[in-house]
Amino acid sequence: MFRIVRKEVLQPSVILYEIEAPLIAKKAQPGQFIILRVDENGERIPITIHDYDSIKGTVTIIVQTIGATTLKLSMLNEGDCLHNFVGPLGKATETEGRKKVAVVGGGVGCAIAYPVLKKFHDDGAEVHAIIGFRSKDLLILEDKFKAASNHLVVCTDDGSYGRKGLVTEALKELIDAGHQYDEVFAIGPMVMMKFVSLTTQPYGIPTTVSMSPIMIDGTGMCGGCRLSVGGETKFACVDGPDFDGHKVDWNIAVKRNQMYAEFEKHKYEEVCNLLNKEVR
Ligand code: FES
Numbered sequence: 001m002f003r004i005v006r007k008e009v010l011q012p013s014v015i016l017y018e019i020e021a022p023l024i025a026k027k028a029q030p031g032q033f034i035i036l037r038v039d040e041n042g043e044r045i046p047i048t049i050h051d052y053d054s055i056k057g058t059v060t061i062i063v064q065t066i067g068a069t070t071l072k073l074s075m076l077n078e079g080d081c082l083h084n085f086v087g088p089l090g091k092a093t094e095t096e097g098r099k100k101v102a103v104v105g106g107g108v109g110c111a112i113a114y115p116v117l118k119k120f121h122d123d124g125a126e127v128h129a130i131i132g133f134r135s136k137d138l139l140i141l142e143d144k145f146k147a148a149s150n151h152l153v154v155c156t157d158d159g160s161y162g163r164k165g166l167v168t169e170a171l172k173e174l175i176d177a178g179h180q181y182d183e184v185f186a187i188g189p190m191v192m193m194k195f196v197s198l199t200t201q202p203y204g205i206p207t208t209v210s211m212s213p214i215m216i217d218g219t220g221m222c223g224g225c226r227l228s229v230g231g232e233t234k235f236a237c238v239d240g241p242d243f244d245g246h247k248v249d250w251n252i253a254v255k256r257n258q259m260y261a262e263f264e265k266h267k268y269e270e271v272c273n274l275l276n277k278e279v280r
Contacts, residue, residue: 001081002036005058010140013065014108015074016050022057024087030115031093031210031242034059035218037084038072045069046218046237048112048210049088059085062111062140089218090241093208095119098182100126102174103149104167104196106188107133110141112210113187118148120185126150128179130170132188136161168195181205186245189213190257197245207245211236214257228252 006018024034033048045067051060065074076082093116101120105113110131121127129149133139134157146152153170154162163170171184186196187210200207216224218237225236228249234240 001083002085003081004076004078006060007076007078010062011138014062014138014140015065016060016062017073018058018060019082019085020057021059021085021087022054024059024085025052025057026054028052028059028088029092030095030119031112032088032090033212033215033218033237033241034061034085034087035089036061036073036082036086038069038076039083042072042083043069044084044217044219046089046212046215048212048241049115050111051115059087062108064108090212090237091239093119093185093210093242095123095125098123098125100128100179100181102128102130102171102179102181102184104171104184104186104188104192105129105131105145106167106186106192107138108140109188109192109210109213110145112212113185114141114144114148116185116187116210117145121148125182128174128181129153130155130167130174132156132167132170132192133161134158166195167192168199171196172199175200175203175205183208184245186210187212190250190254193245194248194250194254197248197250201246208242209245209248210241211243211248211253212241214253215241224256226256 003020008016028049033046035044035046047061050062103117127149128151129145130153132155184200184207186193193209197207214225215237216222220238227234229243230247
């Protein structure tokens with residue numbers, strides 16, 4: 001069984017879980033994901049790994065409570081166990097050989113951006129981080145980003161903290177100021193990743209996006225994470241989650257993501273009603 005050794009509420013609907021999973025902790029790499037089941041009747045959901053500690057034998061995930069399963073997960077406490085916790089799955093993010101990179105994270109996507117940023121940093125690259133949130137009260141992981149980057153820009157949509165505006169504006173300013181990035185890595189809402197890719201394309205900066213937000217069961221069987229990349233059909237959970245942002249067909253990806261979000265919202269509301277819980 002996979003015991004929750006630490007549960008920390010980062011924001012009312014964003015929770016960190018550190019799970020005892022020594023075999024996964026030994027092999028995990030940035031960009032990879034796990035599949036968990038809360039109980040034996042539960043659905044399988046893929047969650048990208050936030051951190052891992054091979055000595056403690058733990059894997060940390062950060063989960064936004066937005067669906068039926070994540071709601072059930074949020075009701076577990078330290079000492080409780082998950083029914084399944086399988087991984088690491090998916091291809092690890094390539095980080096070697098880069099001299100200077102920019103990592104862009106949006107909202108809870110910062111949970112996934114962090115291990116990639118740290119690996120770039122540990123591999124000797126100069127790392128610029130740009131993280132964006134709707135407002136100050138949704139900010140997470142600022143200290144961790146500060147510790148593992150050479151330059152950090154925090155953006156909020158409403159200007160309640162850091163710089164007011166979009167991460168793409170901050171990224172463009174850094175590029176226009178003369179910073180020559182070997183690569184830009186982006187993870188966050190689908191629309192954000194689309195516009196990061198559109199921002200870097202005219203400059204010819206290789207851009208990697210993590211398509212984990214469109215994964216549904218992570219098994220390669222549901223077809224939910226099907227994408228068109230460079231005219232070829234790909235599956236985020238099998239061929240990714242990382243892809244060349246300049247080759248992704250964003251119209252298909254954004255539409256698929258919206259469909260899934262609607263479906264999850266509906267299921268979440270049903271479970272809230274069943275449990276008599278307030279819908280956030
Ligand atoms: Fe179901 Fe990839 S998440 S096929």
